[in-house]
Amino acid sequence: MTACATPHAGIELDVIDLSKENNQSVFQSNLNSSNGKINYKAFIKYILKKMLDNTSFLSFSAQIKNVNQILKMKYSSANDIANIILKDVALTIKLLKLVNSSFYGQFSHKGITSISEAMIILGTQEIKLAAASLKIYDHMQDLSNIKVLKIKTLRALQRSIIARQIALDEDLKDAEAIQISAMLYDFGEYLVALFSPEIFIKIELLVDEKHLTRDQASKSIIGISYGMLGRFMVSKWNLPESIIHSMKPVEDINVLKKDMTIEEFKRTICAFSNELCNINFSMGDSHIREKIIKISASYESRLQIPASKSVELLKMSQHKIMQHSSILKTNTKKD
Template identity: 85%
Template sequence: MTDCATPHAGIELDVINLSKDNKQSLFKSNLNSNNSKINYQAFIKYILKKMLDNTSFLSFSTQIKNVNQILKMKYSSANDIANVILKDVALTTKLLKLVNSSFYGQFSNKGITSISEAMIILGTQEIKLAAASLKIYDFMQNIATIKILKVKTLRSLQRSIIARQIALDEEIKDAEAIQISAMLYDFGEYLVALFSPEVFITIELLLDENRLTRDQASKSIIGISYGMLGRFMASKWNLPESIIHAMKPVENINCSKNDMTIEEFKRTICAFSNELCNIDFSMGDDHIRKKIMEISTNYESCLEIPASKSVELLKMSRHKITQHSSILKTSTKKI
C-alpha cells in the first residue's frame, strides 16, 4: 500500500439550499407519480429538519462536540482526554465496565478503576476510540424505535468490531478512522428508515425487483445515494475528515492490496465489513456459506482474506457482542 491519501473527504454536496418548505407529503406524491425520483436537495432539507425537531438528535449534536474533541486530541495529555470523557457519567461507567471485561482483549488483575488508569494500561488511542464509538452506538441504539433500526444499530457495532480487527491484523498505522467509519457506514440508510419509512420501503422494493446495489437503488429514488447522504450528515457533525472519507464506498475491488493508498485500503475494509454483516443469517446454511464465499472471492485481490478468515471474523464479532450484551444492553437475536 502507498501512503498518499486523497485530500477531499468525498462529500460531493458542497452547497445545499436549506430554505423552508418541502414537507413529507411532497415525497409521498412523488413516489406515487410517474417521475419517482425525489429532488435530493428537498429530501436532505427534510431530513435535516426532522433531525432538528428530534430531541435526541439535538442532545446528541451537543454531545458529539465532546466526541470530536476526544477524536481530535492527538497531542493532548491523558488527563485532558480523561477530563472530557468524565463529563459524561453514563459513558464513563460503561467504558470502565468494557475495559474491565475481555471486550478489548486486555485484562487487569486488580481491575481498572479510572479512565486515566485505563489509558495507561490499554493506551490513550484505544480509550479515545472506545469512548467515541460507545457514544455513537448508544445514540443510535436509543433512537432505534423499530425493529429494522435496532438490527441496523447492532450490525453497525458488528461492522466496527470486524473492521477494527482487520486493521489490527494489518498493523495499519493511524487506523483511528476505521472503527467509527465502519459503525457509521450505512448511516444514510439508517436516517431514511428512521425519518422517511415510506421512501425506505420504496427503495427496498426496487432492490427486490432489480439487480441494483443499495446506493444505486437509493440514488434512483431520492436523487442521492445512501452513502453520500450518510457522509453529508456526518460532515454536519464536523467529524474528522479521515472518518468521513473511509465511509465512502469503493468503486474498484479488483486492484491489488499493494497498489492501493492507505485511505483506499481503509475504505475497502469498511466496505468488506459491511457486506459481511449484511448477509441474511436467517437463511439456510447453504445460502450463508455461498454468500461468505462470494464476498471473500470478490475482495480476494485487495484484502486477501479467505472465506475461512471471514467466518472467523463473523464468529468473533458475534461472540464479543453476546459476551458483553449486558454492558451493551443489546441482544444478538437481531444479527
C-alpha cells in the same frame, strides 16, 4: 500500500447546495410524482428538519459534538482527554466495564479502576475510539424504535468490531477512522428508515425487484445514494475528514493491495465489513456459506482475506456482542 493521497477536500459533498430549495414542499410534491423520483435537495432538507424536530436526535447531535471533541484531541494530554470522558458519568462507568471485560482482554486480577489507568494500559488512542464508539452506539440504540433499526444498530456495532480487528491484523499505524467509519457506514440508510419509513420500504422493494444495490436503488428513488446522504449528514457534525472519507464506497475492488493508498485501504476494510454484516443469516447454511465465499473472493486482490478468515471474523464479532450484551445495552434476542 502506497503513500497517502492528497486530502480529498470537500469529499464530493460540496455539490449539495440547499440554499435555493424550499423546505419540504418540493419533497412532498415530488413524493407522488409519476416517475416516483424525489428531488434530492428537498429530501435532504426534509430529513434535516425531521432531525431538528426530534428531541432524541437533537440530544444525539449534541453528544456527537462531545465525541468530536474527543476524536480531535490529537495533541492533548491524556489527562485532558480523560477529563472530557469523565464529564459523562454513564460513559465512564460503561467504558471501565468494557475495558475490564474480555472485549479488550483481561490485563490484571485487580482490574482497571480509572480512565487514566486505561489509557496507560490500552493506549490513549484506543480509549478515545472506545469512548466515541460507545457514545455513537448508545444513541443509535436509543433511537431504534422499530425492529429494522435495531438490526441496523447491531450490524453497525458488528461492522466496527470486524473493521477494528482487520486494522489490528494489518498493523495500521493510523486506524483512527476505521472503527467509527465502519459504525456509521450505512448511516444514510439508518436515517431514511428512521425518518421516512415509507420511502425506505419503496427502496427495499426496488432492491428486491430490480436486483439493485441499496445505493443504486436509493439514488433511483430519492436522487441521492444512501452512502452520500450518510456522509453529508455526518459532515454536518464536523467529524475528522478521515472518518468521512473512509465511509465512501469502494469503486474498484480489483486494485491490488500493494497499489492502494492508506485511505483506499481503509475504505476497502469498511466496505468489506459492511458486506459481511449484511449477509442474511436467517437463510440456510448453504446460502450463508456461498455469500461468504463470494464476498471474500470479490475482495481477494485488495484484502487477501480467505473465506475461512471471514468466518472467524463473523464468529468473533458475534461472540463479543453476545458476551458483552449487558454492558453494551444490546438485546440479542429475536423479537
